Amino acid sequence: MTGIPSRMRCIEIIKPGAPDVLVLAERPVPQAKVGEVLIQVHTAGVNRPDVLQRLGLYPVPAGASDIPGLEVAGTVVACGEGVQSPRVGDAVCALVAGGGYSAFTTAPAGNCLPLPAGMDFETAAAIPETYFTVWHNVFERGALKAGETILIHGGSSGIGTTAIQLAKAFGAKVATTVGSDEKAEACRKLGADLVINYRTDDFAAVLKASPLRGADVVLDIVGGDYTQRNLDCLNAEGRLVQIAFLQSSKTTVDLRAVMMKRLVVTxxxxxxRDTAFKGALAATLHAKVWPLLDAGRATPLIDSVFALEDAAKAHARMESSVHIGKIVLTI
Ligand SMILES: NC(=O)c1ccc[n+]([C@@H]2O[C@H](COP(=O)([O-])OP(=O)(O)OC[C@H]3O[C@@H](n4cnc5c(N)ncnc54)[C@H](OP(=O)(O)O)[C@@H]3O)[C@@H](O)[C@H]2O)c1
Known part of the structure; x- marks a missing residue:
């Protein structure tokens, strides 16, 4: 891009706190280092980890931008030394370790992926964080196979809506938990076979009494008193995959289920994770999941779109938990 400006608009976290600590600011445009590209950001995804960062509960990894935002979609405007692909002018979505809520950001070239066929920037920005996370945790760590059953907690979340679609696309049966009837309906539309309202029912009892009878994989974001029930409703050789603790990371459990059913907790x-790990994950996603996105057999469910300067409103919506699917910022 000719005429890359020297300064850009971005969102800063001025101190840990409520959404109004997200403030529009101006900073120098970053430069692409060796192996990186500079992206003119059109849209940026909002994720729950951004909320944790804003609250001061999610430290920025060494070397990463302190500007929030873990995923973007935009146009490559400069390439650092050694970058063969993507090229200047390419439309990409990218996983970044920070810096998404800004008009320009750098990303490792290997962590960029092409926009799926016919997809707009708003939808594409909602791909990287949840698709990278779900692929690694459900299919690599959890080793979910066709014909198996997965229990996905928080089915209406960004992570949950992605996990439901991918699990179904790869031939698994899906049980999921939600907090409202509206969210239940959305999860059924995405293909979930069994939807349980955790506010009115005990998910483990409902799952075990259902035709699915149990789960081979549980993807959990809650922890706390869910943990024992997760272990209880796993089938023999089942896998519990923990990716967050919305209730608590501490709990007391009876580990006999792990021994008797030969369970794996991971x-x-x-x-x-380092750039090489994320690059390898990007290549796997490109091979295995991009054909589904290109064909429209999976697509991020977009809840709402906010302007960059309304990042505080986007966070308030996420914390209210009324959203279904992903929240996106446009720059
Ligand atoms: N480990 C990783 O690499 C990784 C990466 C990305 C995200 N994550 C984590 O994955 C989770 C989902 O992320 P996201 O961006 O998809 O978030 P999100 O869209 O905000 O979804 C969170 C959902 O969790 C449900 N929830 C909240 N509190 C709950 C509770 N106490 N019990 C049960 N359900 C509860 C809410 O739905 P209901 O109304 O149904 O309760 C809410 O919509 C977050 O905790 C995030 O930190 C982890």
Whole structure:
């Protein structure tokens, strides 16, 4: 791009706190280092980890931008040394370790992926964080296979709506938990076989009494008193994959289920993983999931779109938990 400006608009977290600590600011446009590209950001995804960062509960990894935002879609406007692909002018979506809520951001070239066929920037910005997370945790760590059953907690979340679609696309049966009838309906439309309102029912009892009878994989974001029930409703050789603790990371459990049913308890967090790991994950997603996105067999469910300067409103909506699917900022 000729005429890349020297300064750009972005969102800063002025101190840990409520959404109004997200403030529009101006900073120098970053430069693409070796192996990186500079992206003119059109849209940026909002994720729950951004809320945790704003609250001061999610430290920025060393070397990452302190500007919030873990995923963007936009146009490559400059390439650092050694970058063969993508090229200047390419439309990409990218996983970034921070810096998404801004008019320009840098990304490792290997963490960029092409926009799926016919997809707009608003939808594409909502792909990277949840697709990278779900692929690694459900299909790699959780080793979900066709014909198996997965229980996905928080089915209406960005993570949940992605996990439902991918699990179904790869031939699994899906049970999911939600907090309202409206969210239940949205999850059924995405293909969930069994939807449980955790506010009115005990998810483990309902799942075990259903034709699905149990789960081979549980993808959990809640922890706390869900943990024992997750272990209880896993089938023999089942896998519990922990990716967040919306209730608590601490709980007391009876581990006999792990021994008697030969269970695996695992989990991971994406942001702190190194560039090479994320690049390998990007290549796997391109091979296995991009054909589904290109064909429209999976697509991010967009809840709402806010202007960059309304990032505080976007966070308030996410914290209200009324949203279904992904929240996106346009720059
Ligand atoms: N480990 C990783 O690498 C990684 C990466 C990305 C995200 N995450 C985590 O994954 C989770 C989902 O992220 P997201 O961006 O998709 O968030 P999100 O869209 O804000 O979804 C969170 C959902 O969780 C449900 N929820 C909230 N509190 C709950 C509780 N106490 N019990 C049960 N459900 C509850 C809410 O739906 P209801 O109304 O149905 O309760 C809410 O919509 C977050 O916790 C995030 O930190 C982890």
């Amino acid at each position: 989990g991971s967090t994406l942001r702190a």
